[in-house]
Amino acid sequence: MIDFLIIGGGIAGLSAGARLSNHGRVTVLEAEDALGYHTSGRSAALFEQSYGPASVVELSKAGANFLRDENGGYLTPRGLMLVGGKDQGAVFDRDIVDLNMQAISVDDALRRIPILNPDTVGYAAISKGAFDIDTDRLLQDFARIIRRNGGEVLTKCKVSRIQKDGSWRVEAGQVFEARNLVNAAGAWVDQIAALAGIAPIGIVPKRRSMARLPAPGGHDVRNWPMMLGTGETWYAKPDAGKLLVSPSEADPVAPQDAYADDMVLAEGLARYEKMMTQPVTRVEANWAGLRSFAPDGTLVLGPDPSDPSFIWSAGQGGYGFQTCPAASQLIADLATGTQSVLDPAVLAALSPNRLRR
Structure with a gap:
């Protein structure tokens, strides 16, 4: 038994x-x-x-x-950077409180992630308490x-x-x-x-899509922090020398072997791209997972x-x-x-x- x-x-x-x-x-x-x-x-x-x-x-x-x-630990340092547009101050202020983050200057953010666009990025914050698992x-x-x-x-x-x-x-x-x-x-x-x-x-299962991009502009992204758009409208995370970008959607779906929605993925990539100087020229792969919520x-x-x-x-x-x-x-x-x-x-x-x- x-x-x-x-x-x-x-x-x-x-x-x-x-x-x-x-x-x-x-x-x-x-x-x-x-x-x-x-x-x-x-x-x-x-x-x-x-x-x-x-x-x-x-x-x-x-x-x-x-x-x-x-077992020797499962965490390695990553860091997390919150990135907000110039018109997103109110949402940014809420996010840094919720995520217990420290605001930094846009210049400081650019030193950490050189592809950020100073013409569109108005706010940034950092947390050193984020780790890869x-x-x-x-x-x-x-x-x-x-x-x-x-x-x-x-x-x-x-x-x-x-x-x-x-x-x-x-x-x-x-x-x-x-x-x-x-x-x-x-x-x-x-x-x-x-x-x-x-x-x-x-x-309720909710779909979240993901795209793998080549390292933007040929940069070495391995030590970049994960980036999170204000209001969790997108995120980008280094992974094996590439960049994973997600629209951070939470669309209810039936239980299934999920796949990325092309339109949702394109919209998320556009939100990410708006904050960067390097355009998205190629998606190497895409997929989706289900996150299930009570x-x-x-x-x-x-x-x-x-x-x-x-x-x-x-x-x-x-x-x-x-x-x-x-x-x-x-x-x-x-x-x-x-x-x-x-x-x-x-x-x-x-x-x-x-x-x-």
């Missing part, structure tokens, strides 16, 4: 599985032929602990030491912990049927029996809940009030990697009756109970 059967092989499922594998037998089921296929593998891979709603910030703070120190190593290390503790991580296991008769019986090419079911299926969590006879929580925009972690053996790990939005150490620890604490170190108000903000009123 499996103690914890986890549906979903992204960062939510693998991190929860690694924590729970210290308390019982774990099996992770991933529908695709690779781990982290739909969302985790398409992440911007940035840690900025001031980014997100209050409960997300608390999770990020609680897990920061893990990401910084565990080694997302692939993090995923693989969590999977390795599960296997080391005697668990299984299985791909090509799409769930087709779920029954509850004392224990959970899940059909996914073969039949799995488990005492507890952890729903970490990303954009598909409400579909999994319906199969299990559990009320959905109203998760109605109130924060994570849903813990047992469902209608059946404590059905455990949610859902609604990660764009915060999955930066919250995964603390979110997975909370799931393990709640599943095993261990007192969490998190503040009770944070626990209430993350609990599935808040969506059942």
